[in-house]
Amino acid sequence: MRQKNFGLLLYLAQKCGLNNKCETSTIELSHEFNCSQQTISRKLRELQESGFIERNPSFAGTELMLTQKSASLIKNHVNQLQKVLSSNANALNLTGKVSSGLGEGNYYMSLPQYIKQFEKNLGFKPFPGTLNFKTNQFELEEFSKKLPLIEIKGFKDKKRTFGGLKCFKVRLQNYDDLALIIPNRSSHKSNTGELIAPDYLREKFKLKNGSRIKITA
Amino acid sequence: MRQKNFGLLLYLAQKCGLNNKCETSTIELSHEFNCSQQTISRKLRELQESGFIERNPSFAGTELMLTQKSASLIKNHVNQLQKVLSSNANALNLTGKVSSGLGEGNYYMSLPQYIKQFEKNLGFKPFPGTLNFKTNQFELEEFSKKLPLIEIKGFKDKKRTFGGLKCFKVRLQNYDDLALIIPNRSSHKSNTGELIAPDYLREKFKLKNGSRIKITA
DNA sequence: ATTACTAAGTTCCGAGTAC
DNA sequence: TGTACTCGGAACTTAGTAA
Numbered sequence: 001m002r003q004k005n006f007g008l009l010l011y012l013a014q015k016c017g018l019n020n021k022c023e024t025s026t027i028e029l030s031h032e033f034n035c036s037q038q039t040i041s042r043k044l045r046e047l048q049e050s051g052f053i054e055r056n057p058s059f060a061g062t063e064l065m066l067t068q069k070s071a072s073l074i075k076n077h078v079n080q081l082q083k084v085l086s087s088n089a090n091a092l093n094l095t096g097k098v099s100s101g102l103g104e105g106n107y108y109m110s111l112p113q114y115i116k117q118f119e120k121n122l123g124f125k126p127f128p129g130t131l132n133f134k135t136n137q138f139e140l141e142e143f144s145k146k147l148p149l150i151e152i153k154g155f156k157d158k159k160r161t162f163g164g165l166k167c168f169k170v171r172l173q174n175y176d177d178l179a180l181i182i183p184n185r186s187s188h189k190s191n192t193g194e195l196i197a198p199d200y201l202r203e204k205f206k207l208k209n210g211s212r213i214k215i216t217a
Numbered sequence: 218m219r220q221k222n223f224g225l226l227l228y229l230a231q232k233c234g235l236n237n238k239c240e241t242s243t244i245e246l247s248h249e250f251n252c253s254q255q256t257i258s259r260k261l262r263e264l265q266e267s268g269f270i271e272r273n274p275s276f277a278g279t280e281l282m283l284t285q286k287s288a289s290l291i292k293n294h295v296n297q298l299q300k301v302l303s304s305n306a307n308a309l310n311l312t313g314k315v316s317s318g319l320g321e322g323n324y325y326m327s328l329p330q331y332i333k334q335f336e337k338n339l340g341f342k343p344f345p346g347t348l349n350f351k352t353n354q355f356e357l358e359e360f361s362k363k364l365p366l367i368e369i370k371g372f373k374d375k376k377r378t379f380g381g382l383k384c385f386k387v388r389l390q391n392y393d394d395l396a397l398i399i400p401n402r403s404s405h406k407s408n409t410g411e412l413i414a415p416d417y418l419r420e421k422f423k424l425k426n427g428s429r430i431k432i433t434a
Numbered sequence: 435a436t437t438a439c440t441a442a443g444t445t446c447c448g449a450g451t452a453c
Numbered sequence: 454t455g456t457a458c459t460c461g462g463a464a465c466t467t468a469g470t471a472a
Contacts, residue, residue: 002224002251011219013301021356023312026437028429034219036467041438058353060314061436078298084230085295095240097277134276139238191276212245243456253448258457278455 005043008033009052009070010077016064018071025061092217094143094170096135096193098207106130108165108181109196117152118196121167124177130194131201133213137191144168144182147217154184170195170215172205180215222260225250226269226287233281235288242278309434311360311387313352313410315424323347325382325398326413334369335413338384341394347411348418350430354408361385361399364434371401387412387432389422397432 003009011033016022026040033040044064047053052070056063108114109128118126147168154164166182178197182190195201195215207213220226228250233239243257250257261281264270269287273280325331326345335343364385371381383399395414399407412418412432424430 002228007219007223010298014297017301017310020310021312021353023314023352023429025435027435037436038438038468039466042466045438057436060351063353074298075302078295078302080231081227081291081295082299084234085292093234093237095238097240135240136238136275136280212240242454244454254455255448255457256446259447262457274455 003073004050005047005052006073008040008043009047009066010074012053012064013066013070013074016066018066018074021063021065023058023061023063028061092143092146093214094135094139094193094216095212095214096133098202098209098211098213099132099134099192100209108162108183111162113155113162114152118167118179121150121152122169122177122179122196124198126179126196127198127200129200130181130196131207132192132194134192140182140190140193143217144180147180150179152181170217172201172213172215175204178215220290221267222264222269223290225257225260226264226283227291229270229281230283230287230291233283235283235291238280238282240275240278240280245278309360309363310431311352311356311410311433312429312431313350315419315426315428315430316349316351316409317426325379325400328379330372330379331369335384335396338367338369339386339394339396339413341415343396343413344415344417346417347398347413348424350410350412351408352410357399357407357410360434361397364397367396369398387434389418389430389432392421395432 008029012022015024015032026037026044029040029044030037044053044055044062048055052067052073054065054067106129109126109130115126118124144166147170150167150169152165152167154162156162164184166184168180168182169176170178170180172178172195175197177199178195178201181194181196193215201207205211205213225246229239232241232249243254243261246257246261247254261270261272261279265272269284269290271282271284323346326343326347332343335341361383364387367384367386369382369384371379373379381401383401385397385399386393387395387397389395389412392414394416395412395418398411398413410432418424422428422430
């Protein structure tokens with residue numbers, strides 16, 4: 001919506017239909033719409049000036065009809081809301097705010113032993129760097145719990161031990177070569193999520209620190 | 218609709234979905250909704266006080282979620298509009314204002330030669346009297362043109378000639394034992410339609426002179 | 435009976451600012 | 454960074470009327 005007098009327009013659509021002429025009057029409408037006759041008079045004029053309705057004086061009031069412009073607007077409005085009702089009803093998602101890349105992930109992404117496992121398990125060669133985002137710790141846990149787990153194993157070399165990490169395939173808008181990674185023993189705060197992908201996500205999605213992102217399952 | 222801040226609520230539904238928590242802030246929303254941070258702040262409080270959203274302060278802003286009350290309201294809103302889009306898209310109708318019974322029809326309804334034809338062609342015995350309504354002359358013609366014609370024949374007795382009339386089955390709300398009659402040579406103004414039915418319509422539908430009616434095909 | 439103008443009353447918005 | 458308060462002005466509504 002975001003259109004002046006849209007509420008009245010919707011009411012008129014329900015009263016008159018989209019392609020019908022409708023005999024009514026400002027007084028009648030004011031009773032039905034719970035406002036004054038003067039307000040209806042003004043609103044009808046505004047709707048007419050904006051090309052949303054057509055009016056003709058009639059034997060006792062006004063004959064009015066919604067224009068094609070109104071029909072399009074209303075159809076569009078309904079379509080948008082239908083999407084919300086259907087797709088979003090049970091869609092899993094997680095929102096957060098892009099933050100600077102201090103996560104552990106960047107380190108993992110430089111080690112061939114990890115990279116090989118990513119390639120094998122995710123089907124893409126990850127970009128050398130992670131996109132970090134701050135989110136709600138509890139939500140992050142709940143979100144990842146509901147997704148199929150891809151386990152990336154840790155390993156040892158002569159000097160030290162490298163920990164394993166959890167990995168989950170997710171989506172960002174329509175982009176689905178994307179995985180959320182959560183180190184098994186992370187040293188940074190767990191309100192941060194890390195994303196890996198074959199592309200440089202900051203560039204691809206024009207992201208800056210503070211940009212809001214919404215990842216879905 | 219007719220609900221305060223409904224516009225913002227719809228926006229939030231599109232942004233956050235119906236069952237999801239959503240990380241955002243008053244500033245972010247103010248940019249997206251084209252108003253000030255203060256206005257969003259107030260509107261969110263109002264929505265919260267009315268039980269349409271729930272909010273929790275979060276690491277950098279607010280986590281918000283629509284309540285079940287919002288979901289119901291929005292679903293209802295969409296349902297109503299869907300009805301408009303589907304049923305009303307090509308529904309034929311005619312609106313008018315009940316007027317006093319000075320039409321010719323009352324006379325016809327008293328003559329057995331006509332009554333027999335009505336019974337045969339319409340399947341009901343008409344109430345002795347017509348319900349007259351004023352409407353737009355052109356609309357009346359256009360409406361009746363699109364309906365199947367039932368012809369009621371005129372006749373002669375020793376004294377004079379009685380003219381024929383056109384008859385069309387129509388509906389008033391869910392009531393469909395109803396016919397619109399148009400005398401072939403009418404003496405009254407043709408912006409008046411006449412309805413016959415087995416019942417006394419004024420009583421059945423609590424109609425007075427001036428009441429608006431909408432008949433459909 | 436309408437519609438619509440003006441003027442006054444009311445609501446709403448946002449800049450400034452506190453926290 | 455955030456949210457939310459105050460308050461002056463803008464926007465909207467309506468009573469009284471004219472046409």
